[in-house]
Amino acid sequence: MAGLIILGFFLIVALAAPLLADSRGLSPVGATGGVLDPPSLDYPMGTDDLGRSVLTLTIWGSRISLMVGFFATALSMVIGAVIGIAAGYYGGWRETAMMRFTDWFLVIPFLPLAIVLASILGRSLFNIILVIGITSWPGTARLVRAQTLSVKERPYVERARALGAGDWHLITRHILPNVFPLIFANTILVVAIAILSETTLSFLGLGDPLRISWGTILEFAFNGGAASRGAWWWLLPPGVAIVLVVLAFTMCGYALDEILNPRLRRR
Amino acid sequence: AAQTPSPSGSAAGKLTFTIGDDNDLDSMNPFVAVEAPAFQIFFLTYDFLVNLSQEDLSPSPGLAESWDQSDDGLTWTFQIRDDATWHDGQPVTAHDVEYTYNRILEEEQGSFIDYISLIDTIEVPDDQTVVITTKEPTLQLLTALVFILPEHIWKDISTEEAGTFENNPPVGSGPFKVVEWEKGQFYRMESVPEYWGGAPRIDEFVYRIFNNEDALVQALRAGEVDFADSLNANPFNSLKETTGITTHEANIPSFDEIGFNVGANDTIPDADGHPALLDVRVRQAMAHAVDKQVILDRVLQGYGTIGTTIVPPFSAAYHYEPAEEDLFQFDLEEANRILDEAGYEDTDGDDVREMPDGGEPLRFRYFVRSENNSTVQTSQFVQDWFNQIGIATEVEALDDTTLTDAIFEGKYDMFHWGWFPDPDPDFILSIFTCGQRPPDGIWSDSFYCDEEYDRMYQEQKTVADVAERAQVIFEMQKKVYEDAPYIVLYYDANLQAYRSDRWTGFLNQPEPDGDLLSGYGNYTFVNLRPVTKGAAADEEEGGSAFTWVWVGLVAGPLLLVAVALLIRRRKGEEDRA
Amino acid sequence: MSATGEGRGDGGPVLEVRDLHVSFSGRQGLGAGLLGRSATTARAVDGVDLEVARGEIVALAGESGCGKTTLARAIMGLVKPASGEIRYAGRPLRHRDLREFRRKVQMVFQDPTGALNPRQTIYESVAEGLRIHKVSGEEDVLVSKALADAGLRPPERFFLLYPHEVSGGQRQRVVIAGALALEPEMIVADEPVSNLDASVRGEILALLLKLRDRFGLSLLIVTHDLGLAWTVADRVAVMYLGRIVEVGPAEDVLTRPLHPYTKALLQVLPEAGGDLSGRSILLGEPPDPTRIPPGCRFHPRCPEVQSGRAAELGMEERNRTEVPLLREIRPAHFVACHLA
Amino acid sequence: MGARRYLTAKVVQALFTLAFVLVFNFFLFRILPGNPAQILARQRRLPVEAVRELERDFGLKDPLPQQFVNYAGDTLRANFGISFKFRRPVGEVIQGRIWPTVLLVGVATIGSTVIGLLIGIYGAWRRGSGFDMGSLGFSLVTYAMPEFWLGMILLILFASTSGLELFPLGNIRTPGGPASGIAHLLDVGRHLFLPALTLILALLGEYALIMRSSLLDVMGDDYIVTARAKGLREAQVLRRHAVPNALLPTVTLVALNLGFVVSGAITVETVFSWPGLGLLTVEALQAPDYPLLQGLFLLFSVAVIVANLIADLIYGYLDPRVRVA
Amino acid sequence: MIAAEERVQASVGSLLSVRDLSVEYPSQAGPVPAVRGVTFDVAEGEILGLAGESGCGKSTIAHALLRLLPPDARVTGQVLLNGEDVLTMKFGRLRAVRWDEASIVFQGAMHSMNPVQRVGDQIVEAVRLHRPGTNDRQGQAQVGELLERVGLPARRARDYPHELSGGQRQRAMIAMALACDPKLLIADEPTTALDVMVQAQVLSLLKELQRELKLGLIFITHDLSVLVELCDRIAVMYAGRIVEEGPAEAIFERPAHPYSWGLSGSFPRIGDPEYRRAPGGLPGDPPDPQRLPTGCPFHPRCPRAFEPCPDTDPPMYPAVHGGFAACLLLDSKLNPEGARA
Ligand SMILES: Nc1ncnc2c1ncn2[C@@H]1O[C@H](COP(=O)(O)OP(=O)(O)OP(=O)(O)O)[C@@H](O)[C@H]1O
């Protein structure tokens, strides 16, 4: 439940960013603070080396970070779910081919692939989403396929088939509703991973430097020598925000998993 | 923790000087390397025929003790010193010079050939003499940054092999030789007591690579390294107040500019630069709309100087500073006035001006480098100012590769990049010549082309007198400044910091504020020595507020866990059955 | 072979199965395929002839793994037969008729819990068939009627419940209601009660009997429980390793079995006061459809062979080489045994 | 029989994956924007003629199928081309950097696996206890931390002058320090401590979580009741029955995770200037040095494939059931 | 009342004697009373059958006998094994008692054996645990003997559980249960998952072993007909309680409790025309242990329920067959005609 509260908090912050902080504070032009001012009443989280309020950056950064997290996850889910359900449902050589393909993607180490893709595709928010999306679907696909296989074998599917139902009916009425909760729980875990991935890619300088996300703030701070300058207020807020959000997503994911997976329940 | 104020690696009685940097060595092969750390090695390992003096970069004796130019200016005679030996004991002779130059000329070795391209013939009447004739009169040979290589080593390396030859350790004639190279880690060089310029006073020089600037700064503070090179402003600032450490803003030949696409269509049919940028008045108006002082203060935190022309003040003899009245002062009204006058008006009321024919709005693609935060930050200021003069910009961060491609294909309007020219202005001047425009040439990134300029460029190459040449070069700079294919934003500085409580003998090249390490020579390294008298011991630095925040951050949760453990530690017995 | 037992069934056969074969190829890994290993094939149904008359209840009995479920699924077109023919109402069943066929013939599954989608209400589960076949008429009226026919009264009470909110017996009734909603002519029930508690089974069986009496439904009930066959069936077919080895009127087959296998099955049924150790229990493991013995597939386990009676009759050789066919030994009572 | 079949199937599978990675790798680097030789040339300020020469060097003028044949042949001969940046064969460049990463990743994997599994086991055994709750929270938090951020914190806490100065700030050994013998090993160990700790902390949480839930799963299985019924102590039940079964799913996950370990190594090596393949990757990325990136990518993929194969084989060894399946 | 005391008397000197055993499982919706005051005895060499519908608490009893229930289950009452109370004994003593004095064969043998350990090793484990002196060779020899005793070749000791068929696995389980020569064997639905033919094999094996080894045997199943053949006595459970107890055959043929009628009626006797086209059994569904009906928990399904049933929870009454039944019909005061016998 703590997870939900934290999530709610950050969602509200992201949505209400324009109310909480002036977006002009994102541009050094509109920045009013001094260079690396420590936290004060005016700047509760201090300023960065361009005089921007770190609080403003963190608040607006939540938008990009969460957005990347959600869109990348959505992309990964769609790919994973389509491949997983198609493979599981149709079976046969189609399944073999699709799952081989998935396995290939599964063993290719994520970050090197993301690095290669990002350096080939160029640095933009869209590419980051794309890269995370297309590198993180295989896990979902496997999971969805396994669940589809098990749902497909359930007698009610056979019953519907015996009633004369076609593939579309079976997939939409029986498979999907029963796979969906799992996809959903998985989605939540993937969001956490996607947000972490965004951070890592941005940290390596593969993010879009024109969009402020928690990852880019950290990159600026890291490369701007925040630590040696003693500017902890520059490193901490985005880092703690990441930890909290990822933690919250993970906790919600596990909680859902536990609800959906009765075996984990207390015996 | 207190450190004994001794040099970093004085173990085993050796005097070791350690510098830290964030850049890795790429190769020890001079035909291959491009990274600064490699050049650090070359400066210490090899000699030039003619060195650049420490005080003002003027020609000074290198392997050549003395030289002579014939009256027609075409023939140069160099006297090679007889006290120079290669690290393996072989003597350095005129043949080595001949060999090196010839090899570069024959193989058209990329980074070096430009320096000596005017050479016609090389003769070696005796071991100690080199006679070079040039096709035209030139001063180029005195500023040629070509490392002289030992013939007896390199003659066995074929042209093909040269591309991948490791050259480890390199055999040179300089004051230090490489003894150890841990890739990605450090390299270690030992001094060569027989060096013709006198034995260095340190025994050993270590170059350590830090990928994390914070670690580098900490290492300097902790005394793990003695010198930190190429720092960013923030860490640099943090070192300013530290006792025992001296900081230095080194004047280096470097500048950043906003470049415009002023005519790619002339050479590339499908280039798509914005037509408004062909109009010099638009560019001048934009030059009026950039407050360089703000950028210098806010983006560079004041480290560097305001930029004007394309030859940096580093090349003191050749830098031209426009007169006060000729400067494009920051003046948004003036900028607006120029644009109004030129007929670029906002006809549709969207706050963006259109072309005089009322068509295309002045909306420019503005590329910055995703690898370089300063360009990103600058763009946010520039965008804002341009908005105020009715010019819209779409800022996009590209990696260098993509940006290079865009420029090469002429598919851009404006970009932010920088140059690091040689002390001699020839190269930086060359990039504005017509011949350098892609796709035939390579270096022009503004597609600037001007007949008069090209003529002057040829002229400066062949003027044998420095002062006379400078006049021509002034004119050229003035022209480029006024035509504004570039807005030169600033000349940045190399931020350096070192343990002044341990070391002394640093020499600037050039004086008074040049680079403390190897600007274009090995002066510091030969002169460097430990502080003799025991300096004040490092004062105990108490844990700063900063430390406690971190400690709290980690200890807090741990404590909570511990408390939770204590509270919840109930029956732990085995009986669960 | 159109005997219909005690004559409950009137009219000709509704469903005829002719020489049906179904086989499954064992899973073939990519690697194994490359290495040229041949797939192991399970001949789950290996030449079955069977017919069900209008209004007749036929029980299909046999050990676990003998192919009962596979036969039932093949009849419903849920697995593709390797060969053979299924005729419905006298006409061979073709692929394009499948939808229509599945409206007339309904299947009831063994596990009522599994057969209901946990995310559908009972109403939706029952209405699903109506929707699939776009049956005209008021949907809720039809659903109510089906639920009521299946003994769930008042039907409205169950509309919005989810499967987990009703008991196992009621779930099986819901499944049956789902089948009844389409007003089928025949129901194929695969172990309809084996997952239910003993005490509740009776109710479901009574319901099936009642449906036959009221609507003239034909029923094919798959079961491993001969007692159940005795309770409800008009005719009993005993299956062994993919083939029917004995078929005939329930009373005749169950009280005077002809096939040694049927005899053995009846022998092991517990009996009050019976002595476990005193009876002949078939030894060895359940048969494996990937390795069907040649000749009479039962001969390796046949007590008659083991006791030497077959040898006495000089049938040993025939047992090993010749596949016995179903022969009518008593009226309407067929058996596939060389010794009978 | 079953065992051999399982083995061959797995090996064949791994080979197929390898082939896929090879092809994928080739095409990935052919969709690059622009012409690598030109990019290289411009960075090195080469005249136009030199560019042509480079193109020849890199074989970019051949038709694509020919390029692929060359690439495949070269790759099989362990010839990965010439690094743009280092101008030496990619294989050699990588070779020079491989051991630090093997050391770091090896220590981190072993450390995090052992500690993580132990924590998971103990947590599951004492489900709901203070230790369980604490370790669960700890695992979740470290799992949620970007490892480079954690690394930076540890660096500042334990190595910087504003921290405890217990460990060096980076690199693998003290320059000019001992190059062999015990002293050398100690020196490397001191340098290894923080980066390894960072990776261990970053990975440990996940392993603890996996092991915990896997063990909880297993603890509910019937054979655990059988074991208890036999009169085994709880510790024996755990050790002999629960843990061996719970390890099964964990083995695969640990292997699959190697991909993430490699990723973690990339950022952690950056933070700690650890001269391994991760740092090399970042250098190659910054150059950008495509042949090197290609070689590194291939190597990482192969490493993970091999690790997975090994995991599969271990799995087969641990679980007699899969051999027939 | 009087009857209950009589039953207590009868128990003196028996191998196992369970007194008023109750088990409650906690759950989100409140405690689940799975077993509610169960009392029974098993004498040495006796076979007691425990019958009842799914969920009536049979397995819970089996687990409670060796204290194998989850730690959060609330267990009250007494389980006297050779006079010692299993529920209160020290854990060390309990471990010693487990398997040595009483062992269990669980329902699904596949799941009751560790899938990654060889069958032989799992058997040896029990032996060595309780006979610490046993060396490897002795252990192996003993495993071989045990396996052969249950009709498996000794070499099967080297197999993993999945390499055995269902029947073989069940035999191996039985061999394991016999490893320490227990006095009491608890068999919890050992044949439910098995095919009829294999079930018969296992049953006859159990019977044979019991006879040879003079084992006390508790045989749990929902299939009343199986018990009739095998058992000396049968206890029928309903909703966590024993509702009828008595000689096996008598209970099957002439049950005193209406629930037992239904249960016995749902196993048709082939050839008996009474069952032909007349499925027996009971209407309604088994009760939810969390929402038990008042009074006699069986009354909503009882064909012969009368006025006092919804209010009075019946105690055990002596029945004509010599056993006892918890039905108010047997109360001579409430139902003067007496039970239909
Ligand atoms: N989908 C399948 N793939 C492979 N083999 C199968 C498949 N379905 C059934 N079989 C095999 O076919 C044989 C017959 O199976 P079937 O389920 O028809 O038996 P059954 O008589 O219904 O048994 P039970 O009484 O256990 O339900 C079995 O050996 C089974 O292993």
Ligand SMILES: Nc1ncnc2c1ncn2[C@@H]1O[C@H](COP(=O)(O)OP(=O)(O)OP(=O)(O)O)[C@@H](O)[C@H]1O
């Ligand atoms: N761990 C548990 N937690 C909560 N309730 C439980 C637990 N185990 C069993 N129950 C409940 O206790 C009751 C008795 O269960 P038990 O397993 O003893 O029944 P059973 O007679 O063995 O049934 P079956 O014939 O299905 O094995 C059931 O209602 C069941 O739902």
Ligand SMILES: [Mg+2]
């Ligand atoms: Mg079946």
Ligand SMILES: [Mg+2]
């Ligand atoms: Mg049970």
